[in-house]
Amino acid sequence: MWGNIVWGHAASTDLIHWIHLPTAMYPDQWYDSNGVWTGSTTKLPDGRLVVLYTGATDDFVQVQNLAYPANLSDPLLIDWVKYPGNPVIEPPQGVRDHDFRDPTTAWLTPQGKWRISIGSKHNRTGIALLYDTEDFKTFELLGQMLHGVSGTGMWECVDFYPVSKTKKVGLDTSENGDDVKHVVKTSLDDDRNDYYALGSYDDSGKWTPDDPKIDVGIGLRYDYGLFYASKTFFDDDKKRRVLWGWIPESDSVGADIKKGWASLQAVPRTVLYDKKTGSNLLQWPVEEIEKLRSKSWEFNHDLEPGCAVPLKVDDASQLDIVVELELDEESVKRANVETEPSDSCQGIGGGSSKRGALGPFGIMVSADKDLFEYTSLYFYISKSSNGDLNTFFCTDLTRSSEARDVLKPIYGSIVPVLKGEKLTMRILVIFFVFVSNRSR
CATH class of the missing domain: 2.60.120.560 (Exo-inulinase; domain 1)
Incomplete structure (x- = not known):
């Protein structure tokens, strides 16, 4: 039920042990009354944090909203404030009201603007739209899409990030250069699987797959089991990119009600470019998992x-x-x-x-x-x-x-x-x- 979706809140010091915190955001405004959905956080150079998230309005129109911590000095970021001018982005012309969701983390352009991508579709072509902003309150839709693939349907939870071709480290989302490849990943609403492809990105906003035969949505997947709606983030402390994923386990509704929960969060993974093949990503459980070993x-x-x-x-x-x-x-x-x-x-x-x-x-x-x-x-x-x-x-x-x-x-x-x-x-x-x- 869309109207009951809220943003949960948890804290961890090692990505393995977690504590429950108060709910971060409730669907309590007209622009998110039917759901506070997937969003992404961007850390600005001055240390501030901003979150762009999808809200479902009273009429179930999907719009993008801005939120930020009420107290940045709080290490747990308990309280979040919704920008009073929300929504900051509404569905553009030619995009249906319910096919416009899940903004990415922003990355910096050479012109000093921040750029994000949002998933959508045109007929049966899955697409990732591009927007530029200077303040996260006013956005410009670019004429150039990040990418699109015919026959793949709606693109959810789009992710876009760089990987190093030469070093075994993760990269900040704004990194680019000759020794960098870029990953475009999408969650296909049609088959509920997460697909990715490696390619090249130029600062005009054009991303080109290395191999069109294994393009986004028709080629490689993160996982061939139950794994969906994933996102990555850059861990600046350990210089790694960490992948989160959702496990939509298949218990019946009755079993879910009896046990009091449904679905799981997967063990977080680190992501690297596979230098040996040049065509794949390498994924591995985060190193903190090894702290649990006793015998x-x-x-x-x-x-x-x-x-x-x-x-x-x-x-x-x-x-x-x-x-x-x-x-x-x-x-x-x-x-x-x-x-x-x-x-x-x-x-x-x-x-x-x-x-x-x-x-x-x-x-x-x-x-x-x-x-x-x-x-x-x-x-x-x-x-x-x-x-x-x-x-x-x-x-x-x-x-x-x-x-x-x-x-x-x-x-x-x-x-x-x-x-x-x-x-x-x-x-x-x-x-x-x-x-x-x-x-x-």
């Missing part, structure tokens, strides 16, 4: 086809698992050519229970001793007639739960594994125990 175990096994080797560890509510697998080269040479090479984990057929010439091989987590319930995470390799290998990394949820009212798909994608590299996976397993204090 460690190491196992080494030679695995025969069809075997399942139990790994005995102490009872734990959280596990951080790193698996390295090496293929026997002679087995790879002897492997039969796939008669029908697949282009997806779903297309392999049978998921983790379907045996092929080279796979599946991986790990089963959250498994009971009888293997009635488990979640499989595995590699699968297809071999073409010319000897080329395609490596898939897949997750099979078909046996992950006895519940019949949740989604249990098989998903994943091709992952680039270069010559000499091991097949490596890292798995964070988190068990949730919820205690309700509601009266019955």
Whole structure:
């Protein structure tokens, strides 16, 4: 229900441990009475913070609004003030009232103006509009769009940021130069997945994808599981770019009401440019996750086809698992050519229970001793007639739960594994125990 959406508020010193704070903003004005929606924060050179966010008006028109901290010296930024002149941006001519949302963090242009992008669509073409401002109160719509891709539908939660081609650090959103690539990312309202592409950006506002065949919305995804509406921010303290994402888990409405919550925030990740491939981003859980480790175990096994080797560890509510697998080269040479090479984990057929010439091989987590319930995470390799290998990394949820009212798909994608590299996976397993204090 749009009218019940508000901005939550939490605080953390390490991105892992959180405390609840009072709600930051309620839908209490005519310009956001039906929802305080996605926004982005920009830090100005003098240390001030401004937030642009989407509000849904009394008539469900999507407009962009300005807010700022009431007390910048408050380290928790408890209180926020809405600009009395809101809304600062209304849907432009040719854009439908309900197809105009989710402003990005602003970046500086060489002319000293701040520039933002807002997601929209024109017919079936997803687009990212551009606006310039000097004061975040008055905005100019540019004639040049940041980008658009035919057939992708509405673009939500657009993100735009630079990545370094040469250094293992994150970059401030305003960075540009010869050693920089720019990422355009969108959340597609049609299929509820997050897509990104790498490209080049010039200061006129033009962004060009490196490879149009894997353009935004038709190519690479951040994640092939349940992951949506993500945003990044630049951590100036640790010089890294951090990615947030939403996990829209698939419990039924009845189950959500019973447990008192719905959906999750994913573990934050750092994002870097993949210098080895030049065509991908590298994502990894933030380093703070390692503070949660208390004990460690190491196992080494030679695995025969069809075997399942139990790994005995102490009872734990959280596990951080790193698996390295090496293929026997002679087995790879002897492997039969796939008669029908697949282009997806779903297309392999049978998921983790379907045996092929080279796979599946991986790990089963959250498994009971009888293997009635488990979640499989595995590699699968297809071999073409010319000897080329395609490596898939897949997750099979078909046996992950006895519940019949949740989604249990098989998903994943091709992952680039270069010559000499091991097949490596890292798995964070988190068990949730919820205690309700509601009266019955």
